[in-house]
Amino acid sequence: MFELLGIPPQALFGQVLLGLINGAFYAVLSLGLAVIFGLLNIINFAHGALYMMGAFVAWMLLTYLGIPFWAALVVSPLIVGGIGMVIERTLLRPLHELDHLYSLLLTFGLTLVIAGLFQNFYGVSGKPYPIPAALTGVINLGFMFLPIYRAFIIVMAVIVCFGTWFLIEKTRLGSYLRAATENPEMVSAFGINVPMLITLTYGFGVALAAFAGVLAAPVYSVNPVMGNDLIIVVFAVIVIGGMGSIIGAILGGFSLGLVEGLTKVFYPEASTTIIFVIMALVLLLKPSGIFGREV
Amino acid sequence: MTHTTEHPGTIAPASQSGTMLEVSGLNGWYGESHVLHDVSLRVDAGEVVTLLGRNGAGKTTTLKAIMGLLKNRSGSIRFQGSELIDAPARTIAKMGVGYVPDDRGIFGSLSVMENLLLPPKVAEGGFELPAIYELFPNLKERLDSYGNKLSGGEQQMLSIARILRTGARFMLMDEPTEGLAPVIIHQIGRTVRRLKKAGFTILLVEQNFHFARELADRHYIVQEGRVIDEIRNDEVTDNLGKIQGYLGI
Amino acid sequence: MSHHIEPTTPTQLQGKTGGRRRTARHHMFVFALIAALVVIAPQFLYPVFVMKFLCFALFAMAFNLMLGFGGLLSFGHAAFFGGAAYATGHAAKVWGWPPELAIGFAVLVAAVMGAVFGFLAIKSRGIYFAMITLAFAQMVYFYALQSPITGGEDGLQSIPRNSLFGLVDLSSDRVFYWLVAAIFMAGIFFVYRVIHSPFGEVLKGIRENEQRMISLGYQVQRYKLVTFIISAALSGLAGGTKALVFHLASLVDVHWTMSGEVVLMTLIGGLGSIFGPIVGAGVVVAMQNYLADLGSLVLIIQGMVFIVCVLVFREGIVGVLAKWLKTRL
Numbered sequence: 014m015f016e017l018l019g020i021p022p023q024a025l026f027g028q029v030l031l032g033l034i035n036g037a038f039y040a041v042l043s044l045g046l047a048v049i050f051g052l053l054n055i056i057n058f059a060h061g062a063l064y065m066m067g068a069f070v071a072w073m074l075l076t077y078l079g080i081p082f083w084a085a086l087v088v089s090p091l092i093v094g095g096i097g098m099v100i101e102r103t104l105l106r107p108l109h110e111l112d113h114l115y116s117l118l119l120t121f122g123l124t125l126v127i128a129g130l131f132q133n134f135y136g137v138s139g140k141p142y143p144i145p146a147a148l149t150g151v152i153n154l155g156f157m158f159l160p161i162y163r164a165f166i167i168v169m170a171v172i173v174c175f176g177t178w179f180l181i182e183k184t185r186l187g188s189y190l191r192a193a194t195e196n197p198e199m200v201s202a203f204g205i206n207v208p209m210l211i212t213l214t215y216g217f218g219v220a221l222a223a224f225a226g227v228l229a230a231p232v233y234s235v236n237p238v239m240g241n242d243l244i245i246v247v248f249a250v251i252v253i254g255g256m257g258s259i260i261g262a263i264l265g266g267f268s269l270g271l272v273e274g275l276t277k278v279f280y281p282e283a284s285t286t287i288i289f290v291i292m293a294l295v296l297l298l299k300p301s302g303i304f305g306r307e308v
Numbered sequence: 309m310t311h312t313t314e315h316p317g318t319i320a321p322a323s324q325s326g327t328m329l330e331v332s333g334l335n336g337w338y339g340e341s342h343v344l345h346d347v348s349l350r351v352d353a354g355e356v357v358t359l360l361g362r363n364g365a366g367k368t369t370t371l372k373a374i375m376g377l378l379k380n381r382s383g384s385i386r387f388q389g390s391e392l393i394d395a396p397a398r399t400i401a402k403m404g405v406g407y408v409p410d411d412r413g414i415f416g417s418l419s420v421m422e423n424l425l426l427p428p429k430v431a432e433g434g435f436e437l438p439a440i441y442e443l444f445p446n447l448k449e450r451l452d453s454y455g456n457k458l459s460g461g462e463q464q465m466l467s468i469a470r471i472l473r474t475g476a477r478f479m480l481m482d483e484p485t486e487g488l489a490p491v492i493i494h495q496i497g498r499t500v501r502r503l504k505k506a507g508f509t510i511l512l513v514e515q516n517f518h519f520a521r522e523l524a525d526r527h528y529i530v531q532e533g534r535v536i537d538e539i540r541n542d543e544v545t546d547n548l549g550k551i552q553g554y555l556g557i
Numbered sequence: 558m559s560h561h562i563e564p565t566t567p568t569q570l571q572g573k574t575g576g577r578r579r580t581a582r583h584h585m586f587v588f589a590l591i592a593a594l595v596v597i598a599p600q601f602l603y604p605v606f607v608m609k610f611l612c613f614a615l616f617a618m619a620f621n622l623m624l625g626f627g628g629l630l631s632f633g634h635a636a637f638f639g640g641a642a643y644a645t646g647h648a649a650k651v652w653g654w655p656p657e658l659a660i661g662f663a664v665l666v667a668a669v670m671g672a673v674f675g676f677l678a679i680k681s682r683g684i685y686f687a688m689i690t691l692a693f694a695q696m697v698y699f700y701a702l703q704s705p706i707t708g709g710e711d712g713l714q715s716i717p718r719n720s721l722f723g724l725v726d727l728s729s730d731r732v733f734y735w736l737v738a739a740i741f742m743a744g745i746f747f748v749y750r751v752i753h754s755p756f757g758e759v760l761k762g763i764r765e766n767e768q769r770m771i772s773l774g775y776q777v778q779r780y781k782l783v784t785f786i787i788s789a790a791l792s793g794l795a796g797g798t799k800a801l802v803f804h805l806a807s808l809v810d811v812h813w814t815m816s817g818e819v820v821l822m823t824l825i826g827g828l829g830s831i832f833g834p835i836v837g838a839g840v841v842v843a844m845q846n847y848l849a850d851l852g853s854l855v856l857i858i859q860g861m862v863f864i865v866c867v868l869v870f871r872e873g874i875v876g877v878l879a880k881w882l883k884t885r886l
Contacts, residue, residue, distance in 0.1 A: 056684050107868060113684055114630050115867050118824065121817055122863025129856030188422045192415045199413040202375055203427035203474075204401030245695040245813060248688045256685060285703065289696035296677045296689065 032274015037170030040266025045221035061244025067226025097219030139234025255305025361530035406471035416456030434475030461492035617834030619791030625829035628764035633694030639811030641793030646713035667793020675785035712807030827873025
């Protein structure tokens with residue numbers, strides 16, 4: 014086998030794979046944030062906590078009710094998305110007319126409450142979640158061994174990203190959403206229930222976070238702080254991709270995960286900071302982000 | 309302005325004659341400032357009625373208040389017998405009030421087709437797409453273009469066309485001729501006449517008096533947020549001096 | 558979308574010379590009150606607890622200079638606070654510098670960080686600005702997590718206070734307290750002077766109506782950047798002092814929860830009020846101190862306080878008090 018700059022190919026491909034997996038999580042999480050930001054103009058700080066909640070709900074479904082991974086993949090996002098809709102109705106709606114920084118502060122407070130609740134009941138140590146039987150094992154690709162579940166994460170993330178893109182860009186519901194993003198007053202003058210649309214959108218964005226959480230449960234340990242630092246990296250991803258840009262979130266998520274993985278191979282010291290450095294560069298060259306509209 | 313108030317006891321179907329819209333004692337506020345003062349007006353089924361007045365007289369605000377887009381309002385707005393003063397815009401739209409705003413309200417990030425299909429149907433009997441293309445041939449050519457790529461005239465036609473599809477029989481039209489070339493204005497005038505013939509009821513805000521007198525049955529004069537006069541179209545010739553005084557033309 | 562958080566003080570009192578003179582008299586009274594409290598506090602409370610409070614109060618004042626008077630919500634002030642704590646720790650422990658130099662070095666480090674982050678972030682506003690500052694602070698956190706200089710997970714422990722000017726031994730908390738008190742008083746007086754200088758007036762103008770200030774020919778970006786640097790430097794002063802108080806600089810100081818805490822202090826005290834952050838810092842520090850046994854419940858309570866403040870108590874304690882007394886505080 015060939016060697017690249019003295020790096021054994023197994024290590025290289027391994028890190029590329031890890032990078033893509035991280036990128037899959039970045040993409041799904043930043044996609045949820047972008048969908049919410051597009052219509053509500055708020056940054057959902059609680060996104061990381063709701064991602065954690067998605068993983069925990071999957072664990073609870075399995076532990077207390079024996080509901081397996083496949084069902085949890087659907088049920089957990091529905092439950093967490095429902096909680097998200099309640100949050101929007103009760104807490105975020107009263108702030109709708111105010112400066113959007115208040116919504117950021119509110120969702121920050123919410124993050125503390127959610128994280129605190131789970132810590133209180135489950136402690137900070139991780140809960141194991143088994144990989145579903147059908148997805149255990151590895152495939153030998155010749156140049157490397159590919160764990161099936163890891164490939165599954167990437168495939169699922171791609172499907173969900175494409176599905177969300179299709180829903181927003183190509184369907185009637187999506188056209189309501191885009192129209193309401195542009196001019197909510199006009200949309201309400203057509204008889205469309207914009208407050209309901211806002212609630213559903215927030216719920217959908219939150220459900221995406223929970224979906225990412227369920228996908229993460231078998232590979233990362235399920236614990237109350239699992240979303241803490243991840244979410245800040247995701248913020249950087251959407252600053253780079255462009256606030257509210259669906260394409261920016263998806264492409265930015267995967268490619269930055271990949272860049273991070275490659276950095277781990279060639280210059281491991283910088284692997285946790287590389288995304289922030291890229292963010293600084295993007296801010297210098299195109300402050301509205303790569304796919305962003307001018308702000 | 310005097311006319312007796314008739315409250316239809318039951319909700320009359322759109323096709324019947326009688327009062328369609330009855331606004332009385334309508335007041336409106338933008339924040340602290342009181343912008344509409346006891347506005348009263350009436351539109352009968354099948355009529356084209358205009359609100360005439362100078363810039364900033366409160367014509368657009370009156371339409372917005374009727375549509376529920378000016379939220380801070382009081383008084384009475386009865387549409388086909390139902391009180392709308394506390395209803396949100398979406399309820400008013402669902403009752404069959406179509407809104408063609410002064411900025412045309414075209415969504416730039418949506419294609420022409422998506423703009424056309426956006427407003428949900430509110431009643432049976434709306435125009436089918438072929439009928440719309442027949443009325444506005446230009447739009448058919450541009451279905452895949454994005455809203456922000458359209459000319460002003462095309463945007464205006466799209467803004468009217470998408471309401472026709474919904475089945476609404478009553479339209480609030482805000483200065484459809486503003487900033488358009490004479491040939492386009494002519495086309496829009498023809499469209500409004502065809503709609504009237506088809507039984508549509510239209511409350512039209514206009515600054516272009518010549519356009520308005522070609523189409524309307526009656527005119528209300530709006531000044532400083534008040535309705536100060538009502539003139540039937542067949543009396544216009546006798547009152548030209550007065551109207552020119554109101555409008556400053 | 559509006560970009561600034563509304564000031565909570567009655568602005569109609571501004572501009573009237575009589576009212577202004579009256580307000581200034583009130584402020585002098587408040588300063589005298591604060592000084593008196595700082596002097597007598599160690600008689601009643603543990604000096605370390607009071608010193609912790611003073612450091613956080615200064616930190617919150619510095620932060621509020623950005624938000625309440627510059628109209629910019631930074632969600633990354635932990636970077637300056639914590640970065641300065643590490644800088645002080647390194648200077649005092651590795652280089653053996655005396656406290657005045659170690660803290661001075663920390664202020665410089667924080668100011669330079671403020672200049673770099675500010676230069677990159679200042680063009681953005683509102684939520685965008687908050688996220689960018691948050692992201693930069695997280696970069697500092699990750700750096701601190703890995704770097705051997707900062708001691709990784711352990712942080713810098715047993716940081717010595719050394720002797721002031723090489724003369725006064727500060728190892729006793731009772732002695733060190735007076736240095737912290739002096740730094741605090743100097744710090745808040747400096748913030749007060751900045752707010753009431755012509756520079757501060759321009760800042761208020763920018764907060765109220767940025768477009769107008771631009772059209773009047775003010776270099777708005779430059780004003781914001783200078784404010785950011787001052788705010789970062791003062792946060793550094795607070796963070797550096799805190800490192801010597803506890804002999805410790807750790808990841809807690811640079812984590813985003815610290816950035817959130819300073820936002821909470823300012824919010825509780827009253828955004829845009831001059832003395833509000835001090836009161837807010839008192840509430841948060843006391844809450845953490847007395848509820849420490851409750852473990853993760855502290856997190857829940859803190860989050861609840863955040864939510865309640867945002868929903869129904871946006872004026873903060875001092876904002877309400879100022880309204881009640883019909884003055885600006």
